[in-house]
Amino acid sequence: MQLEAKDISFGYTKKNPILNHVNLSVKAGERVGLIGPSGCGKSTLAKIMSGYLKPSSGSVLYNGNPLPNKGYSPVQLIYQHPEKAINPRWKMHRTLTEGWVPDETFLKEIGIEKEWLTRYPKELSGGELQRFCIARALGPQTKFIIADEMTTMLDMITQAQIWHLMLNIIEKRELGLLVVTHSLALAERICTRVVRFEDLMADV
């Protein structure tokens, strides 16, 4: 199984391209770290590879086919700011079950306490909310996870907690993982392969 970005170019305006012929592929069971300077287009690439943005040229292939246009996507994106990825007017159980319904063992595994389910997002911390975003993205149909600075806003301890939970599940299900991060130390700790964004552009 493989997720592939093939010869992707993208720009919000024609004059100002952000991505120029980018190639990147992630295989199942592989954990790829993507590091690069700010504003270089890492997040844009993450959005394209998860199907939230359409590239102006090039294609994203999942097992050789384009990503499905509707239904549950096998490629799930986890954002940097959980509070922006959650409806503030919904109680947490509604957010959690948006895509699939996790059972109690799963919630235990990911460290979600039962009493959090009846709370609103503003009543939980960033680390707690991020667990919901991760749980929401880990449905049975998920094959690839793209984590865009998933733990950057969290403190070291919560960061380590969340990665341990996440890696556990990823390993068990042999999912593919793309980690977008600034921290080389983090990428080296969790990934099987680290690529620099500059190098992606270079191999045109």
Add this chain to the structure above:
Amino acid sequence: MSRDNILDVRNLSVSFLMYDRGLEQKEFNVINNLSVSVKEGEILAIVGSSGSGKSVLAHAILGILPKNARLQGEMTYRGNKLTEEVQEKLRGKEIAFVPQSVTYLDPLMQVGKQVIGTRGSKDKQEAVFNKYGLRDSVEKMYPFQLSGGMARRVLLSTAVISDAKLIIADEPTPGLSPKIAQTAMGHLRSLADEGCGIMLISHDLDLALTYADRIAVFYAGTTVEIANAKDFGIGEDTLRHPYSKALWRAMPQNGFQPIEGSQPYAGNLPKGCLFAPRCPIRTRDCEQSPIMRPLRGGEVCCFHAT
């Protein structure tokens, strides 16, 4: 090195009165009995988890807390009490602020003009943009056109072109690549070397360790330890508080081992030591509140630290 304190915060507590459900009001103690000081010519880094009250402290010093906040304790700037009038007079001039998020910029004004503000000049703005690697075209952009990292550099520019004596930088570097983060921090460092006091609020421990002189570790709205930056470099054994030790162990380069649990919620704090529920060395004594005490050249807020 004996230098004067430029900023002194003594026993500060901040709470917010909020509506809970319907007309019920509830008080959230966000900062509890916190003391910290910044000396001339030093960078004091404040590290701690999100929700530990770091930003609230910055806002309290600047006097820009919302109306429902209640303050107790004392803050002095160069020996003068920071009252509302003093804060209003000093902020943006002697005390500069690097806010945490792009939402602090005016969305309808070009960023170049915002950086110049009321006291800067075009030359200064161009020089600082150049230093941070922002292209000339950026000055004509509006905040929504900036990437996260560019916005951060613009925010930083607004503070460093003033001739402030005290800079409070609230998370100035997340979203920046290491190279630009280092440039920015190097710039703050040279401002400090020229005599400026800098309070650097960050959860990026690595960065704080490289550039700061002292580190204040926050947990649940209070300082649990004040250490020399060197102590973190040496390792777990030179640190004093069990939370600081846990923080050190959780760094990706030091084992990546987390401890269980999470920081208590501001509306529901435990009695006594706030870290006790997660602490490996807690005893019955910890049901009392510990106070800050000097220890091995730093300060710690724990009964059992040795």
